[in-house]
Amino acid sequence: MQIWVALSNSDLTTLNHREVELQAAALAIDSSGSAGGHGFVPTSLPLKLKLQGAGLAVSWPGGSFQTKDNQLIFSARSAITVASIKRAGGKSAHPSYLGKIRVANLKGKLRVSLQVGLDQYLRGVLEAEMPASYHPEALKCQALAARTYALKPRLPHDLDQTNVCDSFLCCQYFAGLGAIDPRIEHAVVATAGQVLAYNGEPLLALFSSNAGGHTENYENCFSDPQSGAFPPAPLPYLKGVAEGKFAVPAGSEAFLRYLYNAVAVKHEQISADSWTPKFHWKVHLSADALEAHMHHVVEKLAATADTAPYVVPPKSREFGHIQGFEVLKRGVSGVAITLKIKTSSGDWHVSKELVIRKAFANADVKLARLSSARIFFEQGEDKLGLLNNLTIFGLGFGHGVGLQQTGAQGFARAGQNYRQILSHYFPGSEIQVL
Numbered sequence: 165m166q167i168w169v170a171l172s173n174s175d176l177t178t179l180n181h182r183e184v185e186l187q188a189a190a191l192a193i194d195s196s197g198s199a200g201g202h203g204f205v206p207t208s209l210p211l212k213l214k215l216q217g218a219g220l221a222v223s224w225p226g227g228s229f230q231t232k233d234n235q236l237i238f239s240a241r242s243a244i245t246v247a248s249i250k251r252a253g254g255k256s257a258h259p260s261y262l263g264k265i266r267v268a269n270l271k272g273k274l275r276v277s278l279q280v281g282l283d284q285y286l287r288g289v290l291e292a293e294m295p296a297s298y299h300p301e302a303l304k305c306q307a308l309a310a311r312t313y314a315l316k317p318r319l320p321h322d323l324d325q326t327n328v329c330d331s332f333l334c335c336q337y338f339a340g341l342g343a344i345d346p347r348i349e350h351a352v353v354a355t356a357g358q359v360l361a362y363n364g365e366p367l368l369a370l371f372s373s374n375a376g377g378h379t380e381n382y383e384n385c386f387s388d389p390q391s392g393a394f395p396p397a398p399l400p401y402l403k404g405v406a407e408g409k410f411a412v413p414a415g416s417e418a419f420l421r422y423l424y425n426a427v428a429v430k431h432e433q434i435s436a437d438s439w440t441p442k443f444h445w446k447v448h449l450s451a452d453a454l455e456a457h458m459h460h461v462v463e464k465l466a467a468t469a470d471t472a473p474y475v476v477p478p479k480s481r482e483f484g485h486i487q488g489f490e491v492l493k494r495g496v497s498g499v500a501i502t503l504k505i506k507t508s509s510g511d512w513h514v515s516k517e518l519v520i521r522k523a524f525a526n527a528d529v530k531l532a533r534l535s536s537a538r539i540f541f542e543q544g545e546d547k548l549g550l551l552n553n554l555t556i557f558g559l560g561f562g563h564g565v566g567l568q569q570t571g572a573q574g575f576a577r578a579g580q581n582y583r584q585i586l587s588h589y590f591p592g593s594e595i596q597v598l
């Protein structure tokens with residue numbers, strides 16, 4: 165099966181490109197919307213493409229032409245390097261891809277995408293998403309989740325005329341061709357064609373790194389991908405599950421304190437995912453650091469289209485001096501659903517886990533976002549009763565919905581196979597063969 169993967173810009177934040185530069189052995193135009201350019205082979209490289217009217221301007225050292233076609237598809241004898249973008253972690257800074265590259269003028273936006281075999285794509289995703297040293301059964305879990313995600317991403321990419329994109333900010337990370345570890349190759353081949361399904365359809369196979377003892381319901385962490393509504397309709401197979409047997413009921417702040425103390429203070433192994441340092445963390449912020457940055461960060465979240473609906477200012481619309489923090493609503497894992505930031509100008513309410521994590525971004529401690537939203541606070545006061553420091557205690561790394569990579573590793577080491585592990589993370593799901 166072949167799929168189309170939209171390629172992002174260098175910082176993975178947009179699918180729009182200013183210019184596309186291609187390098188490859190025997191690069192040729194494979195097809196275009198009409199006869200123009202078909203079979204063309206440039207005499208020298210790199211080949212550069214830009215928007216030109218409704219079509220494309222194509223140039224290379226020594227020549228150029230314009231096409232009325234809104235897209236060109238390129239093939240080559242081996243890999244095609246997209247020299248206009250960079251990827252971290254690859255062998256070279258510019259990524260190379262096995263497959264066909266399509267450069268398109270999609271209504272005035274320059275887009276690049278790759279046509280690639282599903283399992284070839286999967287090899288790249290696994291290389292980027294999970295260490296090859298993980299247990300073979302954990303790697304198989306990741307292979308099924310990633311293969312399923314490619315067929316059913318959370319945000320549909322039909323308008324881009326692709327199946328998925330290559331950015332972990334939107335879909336799952338895919339950095340192109342590299343040396344494939346034999347252990348990853350084994351996980352892909354051993355699960356060939358297998359996908360996760362619910363009621364006979366591929367399910368939304370979300371995954372993250374570490375749930376910190378308990379996964380969360382979909383509707384408590386994500387908004388509806390079409391309408392932005394929060395909470396969205398629940399998904400029956402994305403329900404929070406415990407990663408161990410615990411002495412305290414899940415969902416409360418007391419539960420989070422219990423998990424944190426057991427692992428961070430008493431050094432107990434209490435769950436399948438407590439073996440990793442990602443299980444718990446803490447961040448300390450002085451009142452000065454909070455005052456210096458939080459009002460900018462929260463006001464920016466309130467002014468940015470994709471986060472604005474989840475940030476509710478007080479009547480004054482002003483962000484005053486910070487007086488304290490309180491989680492008003494939690495999910496089944498204890499994840500913060502709504503956070504109250506009490507200020508001298510009124511209370512700000514921030515909802516949804518990723519937005520809450522971003523609200524604490526703080527340049528003083530080089531923090532872009534919290535590792536998770538499964539948090540509780542200790543707030544220090546000065547003699548006058550004013551906030552003078554904040555410690556945020558946290559559990560887990562990532563959104564904590566669906567498959568947990570470190571949890572799968574824990575279950576696999578304890579002897580479970582990938583089918584057992586996946587039925588734990590996606591209750592009611594089944595494995596289908598394409």
Ligand SMILES: [Zn+2]
Nearest residue numbers: 328329334335
């Ligand atoms: Zn995407």
